[in-house]
Amino acid sequence: MTVPRPPRGTRELLSAGILAGPALLLLLATMLLPVLAVFVIAVTDWQFGAGHLSFVGLDNFVALFGDAVFRASITNTVLYVCLVVPATVGLGLALALLIESCGRLRAFYRAVHFLPYMATLAAMAVVWEALLHPTIGVVNRTLQGLGWPVANWLRDESTVLPTLAVIGIWQGLGFALVLFLAGLKAVPRDLYDAAEVDGADGTLDRLTVVTLPMLGPVTMFVVIVTALRAFEVFDTVRILTEGGPAHASEVLLHTLYVESFEYLRTGYGAAVTIVFLLIVMVLTLLQAKVMDRRVHYS
Amino acid sequence: MSAGVVLDRVSKRFGTESVLADVSLEIRDGEFLTLLGPSGCGKSTLLRIIAGLEAQDAGSVFIAGRRADRLRAKERDIAMVFQTYALYPHLTVAENMALPLKMRRMCLAQRLPGIGRLWPGRKAVARSIRDDVAATARALEIAHLMHRKPGQLSGGQRQRVAVGRAVVREPSVFLMDEPLSNLDAKLRVVMRAEIKQLHQRLGATILYVTHDQSEAMTLSDRVAVMHRGTLAQVGTPQAIYADPENLRVAEFVGSPMINTLSAIVASPSGVVLDGVALPLRTGLPAGGAVTLGLRPEAVSLAPAPGAGLLNGTVRLLEHMGAELLVHVALDGGETLTAKLDVARAGLVAVGRAVAIRPHLDQVLVFAADGRRLRCADHGGAVPASRGARA
Numbered sequence: 001m002t003v004p005r006p007p008r009g010t011r012e013l014l015s016a017g018i019l020a021g022p023a024l025l026l027l028l029a030t031m032l033l034p035v036l037a038v039f040v041i042a043v044t045d046w047q048f049g050a051g052h053l054s055f056v057g058l059d060n061f062v063a064l065f066g067d068a069v070f071r072a073s074i075t076n077t078v079l080y081v082c083l084v085v086p087a088t089v090g091l092g093l094a095l096a097l098l099i100e101s102c103g104r105l106r107a108f109y110r111a112v113h114f115l116p117y118m119a120t121l122a123a124m125a126v127v128w129e130a131l132l133h134p135t136i137g138v139v140n141r142t143l144q145g146l147g148w149p150v151a152n153w154l155r156d157e158s159t160v161l162p163t164l165a166v167i168g169i170w171q172g173l174g175f176a177l178v179l180f181l182a183g184l185k186a187v188p189r190d191l192y193d194a195a196e197v198d199g200a201d202g203t204l205d206r207l208t209v210v211t212l213p214m215l216g217p218v219t220m221f222v223v224i225v226t227a228l229r230a231f232e233v234f235d236t237v238r239i240l241t242e243g244g245p246a247h248a249s250e251v252l253l254h255t256l257y258v259e260s261f262e263y264l265r266t267g268y269g270a271a272v273t274i275v276f277l278l279i280v281m282v283l284t285l286l287q288a289k290v291m292d293r294r295v296h297y298s
Numbered sequence: 299m300s301a302g303v304v305l306d307r308v309s310k311r312f313g314t315e316s317v318l319a320d321v322s323l324e325i326r327d328g329e330f331l332t333l334l335g336p337s338g339c340g341k342s343t344l345l346r347i348i349a350g351l352e353a354q355d356a357g358s359v360f361i362a363g364r365r366a367d368r369l370r371a372k373e374r375d376i377a378m379v380f381q382t383y384a385l386y387p388h389l390t391v392a393e394n395m396a397l398p399l400k401m402r403r404m405c406l407a408q409r410l411p412g413i414g415r416l417w418p419g420r421k422a423v424a425r426s427i428r429d430d431v432a433a434t435a436r437a438l439e440i441a442h443l444m445h446r447k448p449g450q451l452s453g454g455q456r457q458r459v460a461v462g463r464a465v466v467r468e469p470s471v472f473l474m475d476e477p478l479s480n481l482d483a484k485l486r487v488v489m490r491a492e493i494k495q496l497h498q499r500l501g502a503t504i505l506y507v508t509h510d511q512s513e514a515m516t517l518s519d520r521v522a523v524m525h526r527g528t529l530a531q532v533g534t535p536q537a538i539y540a541d542p543e544n545l546r547v548a549e550f551v552g553s554p555m556i557n558t559l560s561a562i563v564a565s566p567s568g569v570v571l572d573g574v575a576l577p578l579r580t581g582l583p584a585g586g587a588v589t590l591g592l593r594p595e596a597v598s599l600a601p602a603p604g605a606g607l608l609n610g611t612v613r614l615l616e617h618m619g620a621e622l623l624v625h626v627a628l629d630g631g632e633t634l635t636a637k638l639d640v641a642r643a644g645l646v647a648v649g650r651a652v653a654i655r656p657h658l659d660q661v662l663v664f665a666a667d668g669r670r671l672r673c674a675d676h677g678g679a680v681p682a683s684r685g686a687r688a
């Protein structure tokens with residue numbers, strides 16, 4: 001060979017580039033560029049299908065935070081998350097402990113509770129609508145029969161969000177339950193034996209000495225996933241309430257959808273998306289950082 | 299404070315499978331007794347029954363003279379060291395060791411996280427616990443690890459903490475379930491010595507489960523060899539080695555394994571092995587089959603073939619340092635391992651014909667069913683002191 005070989009460093013860089021290139025391109029095309037596009041659109045006044053756009057700076061964001069509907073949307077979303085996450089995690093854990101301790105019919109209970117998670121929520125929403133119908137719904141009929149007060153669950157500003165939260169809990173419970181059951185299976189039996197010899201053989205002691213600490217990593221995962229899913233609540237709102245009445249069930253993704261695809265204010269919708277992305281990202285980082293230190297023991 | 303343990307006809311079955319059948323055993327106050335046996339022989343189950351972690355189907359357990367059958371694990375005044383150590387991974391070493399004391403000395407309200415601190419009297423109890431934990435940690439030389447979590451410790455350190463958690467409570471009886479089997483070979487020898495010292499220092503009763511015969515032989519006052527849910531033999535390590543009651547015990551104890559050679563009874567006072575007549579009394583009628591057990595050190599090299607010698611060819615040599623293991627294929631088809639002084643290495647080479655002299659006074663004779671025949675002229679009643687250790 002008479003051609004001088006390129007220096008070693010350059011060659012390595014070249015082969016590294018060739019090897020990583022395809023993956024990098026895919027990553028750019030499917031992940032990074034769309035996100036970048038959202039950021040670009042958010043600072044324009046582009047409307048979907050329009051042939052022109054102009055740079056408006058942070059106007060979209062200023063308008064956003066001045067918008068009462070958007071503020072209601074954020075408040076509702078946070079409230080919804082605060083209702084759904086603790087209830088889903090708490091009930092999921094309690095159910096998992098009960099099922100684990102009962103021995104028989106374990107698979108049956110697991111399947112039954114997991115069904116709502118597998119079912120299409122759009123279809124299930126119709127069932128919920130029928131159940132919650134103010135005059136002919138089973139819920140109000142039952143309450144009436146018991147002589148208890150009834151409500152127009154999905155049409156009343158004060159009940160609509162909690163009602164949606166109940167549906168959200170109903171749907172996410174199976175997921176939390178199955179994860180907790182798997183977590184319980186992974187707890188070493190030896191630890192329970194050691195706890196028993198050490199004197200921690202009561203239900204409460206077993207729970208605090210062994211079960212709950214050992215479920216730490218699973219709990220962290222369940223909390224994060226449940227919270228993210230709660231932030232993304234959309235289909236029940238869209239099908240059952242369309243954000244009403246009077247924006248009492250307006251949530252972030254619904255606002256985003258309406259602004260982008262009904263009013264076709266794509267620039268404005270992109271700004272909502274960015275706020276949504278930020279919230280989700282901050283939440284994830286915060287949870288991971290705070291909880292990671294407390295649940296992994298090595 | 300220590301006490302003995304008595305097992306009275308303890309039985310246990312899992313489903314249709316009998317795991318323990320009528321096991322009766324007395325562990326004396328302050329004794330170090332090892333349950334030795336292959337995996338699946340029921341030794342761990344027996345330990346768990348004594349601990350109260352498993353309920354026996356029949357029979358009774360007495361701890362310190364007290365019937366313990368209906369006592370819960372925490373009421374039995376025992377402590378247990380687990381094979382996996384079973385340390386609480388979310389607690390520091392100090393908290394791990396303090397837990398059994400906390401469960402005993404504090405009431406439920408005082409143990410509650412946060413508000414427990416406000417409960418009257420907690421401070422004094424907490425101080426007493428801290429002092430006891432610190433004293434035990436010093437004795438076990440783990441004081442510098444107190445604020446680490448188990449995940450940050452090496453295997454040996456974890457093992458020491460597990461022992462510490464057991465010792466700190468000062469129980470009457472220690473139960474140890476293969477506590478060294480997760481350590482590497484070198485550390486195992488070190489920790490073995492430490493456990494022995496611990497026993498001498500505490501004077502406590504220790505029940506130790508292992509499948510490792512060297513642990514059983516070096517640690518124990520007495521060894522209980524288990525086989526398929528029954529006790530095959532209980533005795534001092536020397537007796538188990540030199541005077542086994544059946545072929546199974548003889549085969550399980552000793553490394554390298556005892557040589558077992560089939561022989562035919564020629565007369566009540568002689569057997570024939572590989573065509574060689576040996577004057578061993580069996581008391582059996584001629585024509586019966588027996589098994590001769592020859593420890594590798596119970597044979598020596600003879601300078602030349604002759605009467606009463608076994609002839610064979612050297613197949614393999616293993617240098618063990620001070621000793622030489624010679625694997626010999628006997629002319630009759632059986633194989634035999636001899637342990638020789640390494641000084642005799644010059645006399646053997648692979649492929650060379652050798653003559654082996656069995657030490658008739660050390661030959662163990664077993665009946666066809668594995669039972670030891672003690673009416674032999676020489677083999678019976680071997681003094682315990684002559685048994686060499688594995």
